[in-house]
């Protein structure tokens with residue numbers, strides 16, 4: 387037992403010098419069966435499922451920086467499966483069920499907390515839309531409960547119910563949603579994949595693809611050329627840049643999303659709450675910090691930091707929803723680069739180049755997708771067939787007209 | 803971010819909304835062949851570079867003009883701003 391109480395006490399008394407690294411630091415081999423590019427949540431989950439379920443032998447994950455440095459370590463840790471469209475709901479409910487098994491499957495504590503997610507509504511029309519969405523969730527095997535104002539007041543007495551412009555009428559509650567320690571997801575998958583023989587190679591940036599006759603045979607990296615039969619690209623915000631090296635253009639723009647944490651407070655916010663009339667959502671971490679965020683900044687960016695206008699907008703949303711948070715002080719804020727797709731839904735598919743497979747377009751909601759994304763991408767890489775729960779996430783759907791546009795915004799990535 | 807409006811001087815970016823890649827101005831004329839493909843490329847395959855990016859900003863809470871802003875997507879630095887109408891007149895959108 388790596389983390390027994392006795393071990394924790396012993397380490398505390400001896401200066402924490404006895405902990406071992408969770409994964410090896412192998413040198414890259416010259417050839418693998420399958421190479422996964424990008425060591426974020428999705429890449430690591432893909433490698434784990436490739437090794438554990440599809441029994442592929444020689445697998446490597448190539449990561450440009452260190453594990454957890456991308457969006458997997460920057461998100462606000464919310465998971466849920468409250469989508470309207472069938473193509474999305476079946477996939478995200480699969481993911482939620484995998485989260486419920488995550489800790490047992492990997493024997494790793496990710497502090498998964500099903501504390502519930504409430505989406506607030508502020509008008510009759512919005513309530514009706516949420517009823518429809520709730521029914522769609524139930525049809526797909528998820529859970530959904532409509533809370534009227536009285537029930538909501540019992541759970542969240544601190545909300546600004548009588549806001550003159552956007553009074554709160556109730557909420558759509560998914561009790562099985564909640565939050566997860568995001569870093570632990572990366573570490574858990576990395577440890578499990580490493581134990582199954584996957585080489586996780588950090589500080590290894592993919593800089594090019596060797597393509598002959600529309601088939602990819604090798605990647606060029608900052609640590610040399612590496613051959614493989616198949617390449618799975620899962621680089622989130624860097625999707626366009628990496629795929630451009632293979633001569634491909636994607637229906638994706640990169641945008642910055644910011645997140646915020648307040649000083650630690652005693653428990654006040656029971657679960658995850660989202661404002662239905664503006665862009666604001668909030669939860670409270672186990673350490674007591676209020677974790678919140680809002681809209682993307684709106685312009686293309688690879689900077690991993692945003693601008694003041696959105697900081698103000700998010701804080702105004704928070705004040706409108708729960709004026710009490712005006713007393714809390716902001717401790718930290720940061721940004722991550724989102725792969726915003728043209729219909730707000732992801733892509734898990736082959737590409738026109740044989741041997742290159744693509745996973746991306748996760749927008750601001752790809753953390754909760756991590757296990758299902760890994761499983762479906764592994765399925766595609768191992769069997770060359772789209773997983774039934776991800777069979778609408780096709781790269782050519784924009785050309786064919788089968789968009790999965792949850793918000794009905796059209797080809798405007800910064801509005802999804 | 804501040805956008806140096808050619809008529810109004812430096813204005814806070816929050817007065818603007820952004821539409822995206824300035825290539826959206828180059829809407830293809832209805833081509834004879836390959837229509838679906840040409841419009842698909844126009845609508846869905848936008849430039850998404852690391853570095854210099856030409857983009858359309860609308861001064862919604864100002865003089866309601868459309869601007870073409872050249873901005874670095876890595877540093878957010880803006881190095882050129884022009885009225886879109888002027889650029890179109892000069893036939894300069896690439």
Ligand SMILES: Cc1cc2nc3c(=O)[nH]c(=O)nc-3n(C[C@H](O)[C@H](O)[C@H](O)COP(=O)(O)OP(=O)(O)OC[C@H]3O[C@@H](n4cnc5c(N)ncnc54)[C@H](O)[C@@H]3O)c2cc1C
Nearest residue numbers: 424426427428450456457458461462464592722752753754
């Ligand atoms: C502020 C913020 C809040 C968010 N909140 C939520 C939330 O509450 N719930 C939710 O579901 N989602 C949320 N998200 C979205 C979610 O974090 C992402 O969709 C998801 O993490 C993306 O998948 P990933 O983990 O694989 O990405 P990443 O961790 O970014 O992994 C991609 C990896 O690819 C690597 N890479 C890039 N280029 C190369 C290259 N050339 N060679 C090798 N490696 C390369 C990068 O270094 C990176 O490590 C949030 C995102 C942000 C930024």
